[in-house]
Amino acid sequence: MPRCDPKHLLNTLSIVLGNEAAKQELKWMQQAIHPKSVTLQDMVARRVRGEPLQYILGTQPFGPLTLFTRPPVLIPRPETEHWSLTLADRLRPSPQKPISLLDLCTGSACIPLLLCHLSPPGSINACGVDISQDAISLARDNAAHCRIPLPEESSTPSTAESPLRNTFLPLLADIRSPDFLNSASLRRRLPFDVITSNPPYIPRADYDRLSPSVKDYEDIRALLGDPDPEIPSNNGLTFYHDIAKLLPDLLADDGLVAVEVGEGQAADVRWIFEQEGGLVDTEIWTDPWEKERVVLGHKKPQGSSKA
Template sequence: MMQSRAASSLLAQLSRAIGHESAQNELRWMRQTLDTPPAGICPTARSVEEMVSRRIRGEPLQYILVLIPRPETEDWALRLADLARDTLRSLTTNRPLSILDLCTGTGCIPLLLLRTLPAGSAHATGIDISEDAVSLAQENADLCGISVPADNIPHPNKRSRQSEENTFKSVLADLMHPDFVRKARLAPPYDVITSNPPYIPQVEYDRLPASVKGYEDVRALVGDPAGVALPTLPAADRDKGLTFYHRIAELVRDHDLLAAEGTLALEVGDGQAQDVAAILEGKAAMRRIDVWRDPWEKERVVVAHR
């Protein structure tokens, strides 16, 4: 009886916010996600009550149900995990794979890789400019059962992969800062570098619906941020949402972030793949560059190798 009353109360609360029919469907999905999480992903809440409370406050349902990238991001991250396994097999030293995720957000890309790769075979670091994002990524690692190194600092080249767990650390740092590598406490080179950076041109951001602007941090969306020191962009690349790709290419070039046989994977926006491939070839001297399409045949990720 108590459970029935609690369920009725939750339904009534959610119905007032989104309507009765939608509330019924969403409550069912919430319970299913908690009872039987889909393989390889993690619920972002521990109870239906928490989910309903967040939904009433206006949080999008997909953020509440699971920690999961968008389907197109999940697709390429899983493909990348296959490449990472090949890299593991080719390592001549008994050490874990080192992964660096720039603009990590919720941490969904490195956490998906860590959940997919064998236990003890990889350590990942996620970097973000947002304190909320860094905190959320760490919480999500905990929800996924992925541990943090005891001293809170990953040591990608010092751990045996025989008996330890995969680990993740999120770090607060500004990718655009001139001293970024030191401030982020990076330990290059990394075997895998990933990023789904902000790439929306300002003119497109201005046309986004209010629900997106009101919930998403503008720093996570706009690809040409105003009011910060930016890398030098050729005239042809200005106002196209490509600033972060130029910066990442510069960091790879100037600080040897990527290992000799490493892989760099960058998600891109619609129509940006060829421009990003040209940036990596021109600025970072990357020569083996592929463009992967998503399940909907959009050019979605640029994958480059040293």
């Protein structure tokens, strides 16, 4: 069966990826094969057609976690991993001072699950919201895989046999809907101490130029920053305006917001959050590639004279 020969498969991959990348990816595919799974030949064929490797392998490392990946849910990116690890160092919650966290456009739930994993038990109660049922199902599976229980699974008093646990609740909801804040599951958790988000932020002109390996496989709703075709382009900033308008209702006094942004968007998003969201002490973080990648800010406490 010459077509199944590893050398033939390596040559096939090399034509598309180059020799070094092909060697590494073929190695990962061989490691991912298990009984009842697809064959190595099938995996290579999918990769040659342009399918992302993470969907073929079914997993993606994210910090110390290994998360499940399934199309069409957005694949966690290294830049998101980087700032999530940095944010974990900034937050440092404790069981004595636990925090509530809301992740908007949660996708695979990579951000809240990493923060839960890195924080002391009993210090974070997280919630992730997404418009996609595929995303919510994957978020739930990832939470179970990472052993982060649902809140109702941790509602019994802690004992030596059942210690404190961080929790994660995935919620199907549209943050752009006028009814978003009326969700009973959300309202009983208000306000949140921390809000995170990696929202859709790619401008339509840039989306049209994306690689087929992204555009043909990952959900457009997780990528396109201006989803209303009848409205002129907003430079990919639509969701930041929407999030800023929600902050007065969602965020606790002195609460923290951290959102990922696209290339060249940081200054505009900072302005949106200051002017429309009322945030103060805003910051911009760069990623390992020296691109402005994250905007942070705090909600001014009521009665404060802080500008």
